[in-house]
Amino acid sequence: MSFAHRLKIFAVGFTVGLVILFVVLNKRQGERKELTAPPTAEAVQREAVPGVLEAYRERRVAMDSKFIAEQHRKPLPGKAWMRILILRGMDPEQVLRIEEYTHEESGVDLVDRVVVMAPDRVEVTLTADATPSELAQAAQPLGCHLLAKTPDGAGVIVGLGGSSLDDYAQAVEGLQALDQLVAGVQPVIYGEAEPFKEDQQKD
Incomplete structure (x- = not known):
């Protein structure tokens, strides 16, 4: 895939890739009423992980989403960055901690590695x-x-x-x-x- 194509994807917005996460979070909220026993916080968190990772694989750019509640970015050697962010959904248990490792190309932060973890x-x-x-x-x-x-x-x-x-x-x-x-x-x-x-x- 050419770099120009990547920039075109970036322009569309990484938020599009996070639609998967939005659907999961809201689906979970709707299904909650039908469950006799509510899921654990860990189960709710883990359910969103495949969608988040798939969005990174498809977009390969640093996340830009309305679900980002907090973030901290620090420089690494060679125009690289490490960013820690908190994704927070509708319910208190709908929260993830993400670490992004990126490098910059033509002003765009491209993701080399991402780790999703419990917050x-x-x-x-x-x-x-x-x-x-x-x-x-x-x-x-x-x-x-x-x-x-x-x-x-x-x-x-x-x-x-x-x-x-x-x-x-x-x-x-x-x-x-x-x-x-x-x-x-x-x-x-x-x-x-x-x-x-x-x-x-x-x-």
Whole structure:
């Protein structure tokens, strides 16, 4: 696909690609009334991920959408950028955290890699002698709470006090400071894509 064609797609607007997300969010809101038990926040978040990744693969440009509630952009070497943004839908649980890694061509930010993750939870690896109950007690003053054990049993999923960029950063910093209990803090990743590499492979 030529670069001129990419710019034409960009001019149409990445918001078009986010129609998938809009449909999913509103469909979920409509179906909510028909469910006997509401879905978990994680289930609602994960449902939107395929549409978001597909939109990035099709457009390959930095997101521009009315669903962006917050964003933070910082420069990387070689005219590259890393942007963290929060997508927020109609309901409180309709929220995603996205990390974009882009480079600039002719004034357009093209996406090299995108990672979609949970905005309100992280995976915590415990130190050898620590227990989940000890972490639960220590994390409570941070506004955090334990949700579940990780599938491998080596750590726990910790719910944060909120889903904003500041909530996430403060919680991660606070958990990392509990170094007698916490060996590491990692994001809960729902999906990722490398649109530029995937597009080159197609060509």
